[in-house]
Amino acid sequence: MKINPAPLHLAQTVITGLVVAFSVAILGTAAHTLDVFNKQQTSNPWWLPLWPQHFDVHGTNALIASATVTLALSGVFLVMSLIPQVNLANKHTLRALLALGSAGPSSLLTVVTVIYVHILNAKSELDTIQTWTCKYKNSAPMQQDMALASNMGNGNFTSLCHQSKFALYGTLVVFVLLCASMGLSVVGWMADKWTERQERKELEMQQS
Template sequence: MKINPAPLHLAQTVITGLVVAFNIAILGTAAHTLGVFNKQQSSNPWWLPLWPQHFDVHGTKALIASAAVSLALSGSFLAMSLIPQVNLPNRPTLRALAAIGSAAPSALLTLATVIYAHILNNKAPQLDTIQTWTCKYKNSQPLEQDMALPSNMGNGAFTSLCYQSKFALYGTLVVMLLLTGSMGLSVLGWCADKWTARQERKGSEAGSVMDEIKL
């Protein structure tokens, strides 16, 4: 029985591409929410600037850091997969090592980041994250005498910030699952490559024996 490893390699490349795309989106959304917080926290009354210690943004920073690391590692493997000179399809062991070497650290980091951010979110209302705070007050209305506040001194952007914060967190979870799947495909692809090479050797040996018999 001959196993074609090409579909496994293609699936792994597609998954790696999705990981790269998700990480870019996570970087954009998490960095944007943190940027808005840093700009408005000292001026926007909706951020309660009198109590800056109430907010914990370490979770958002961790999401940014994990996405950056995962993007660098996954992007490197994706580039190696697409560059003909590297010739990964014909070097199954190198491909498997490169895939696992890029996916395993990223998977562990993203898992730890998701757990860490979730723990911080569960500390609300004693301590709030950008996500818990914006989601809590995204639908709140200012007092009537405050309706004339400028757009950067209200909670008009809280709905968008809430959804972006959630995307960064749950997107990191999706990345972790994709990376786990990629590692599984790495093992399956390596086994398929080795099995195919073994069957080809057997076929070649059998052909040589038949040629000798005919002679």
């Protein structure tokens, strides 16, 4: 029975590309929400300037760090997979090790990050950027706030809420994609070895 491992390698490359794309999007949205918070927290009354300790941004920082590491590791593997000079397609064990070496740590980091952020979001005594913006995105401004500048209200809370949720659940999607990539790494390596073994047997039969 002949097995063609090429579709497996292609699927893994596509998945890695999706991981890179999601990581870029997560990094952008999480960094944007944190930037808005840092710029407005001390002046926007909707961010409680007198109580900065009410907000916990460790989860957002964790999402940024997770996306950065995942982007770097997956990006390296993707680039090496696409460079003809490296020729990973014919270096089966090296390809599998690189794939597992990039997806393994990233998957562990992403799942820990998702759990950590969920724990922070569930805390009742503190708010995260996500819980605060989602809680007050539809609240009407008070009468004395009507004359404030546009960046001094809660007008962007809906967008920040959606971006925060995307960063969190996007990280969960990345974890699933990384697990799929690791599975394809193992299956692809086994298919490569099987094909290599079959070709060697056929060559031996022809020589005999």
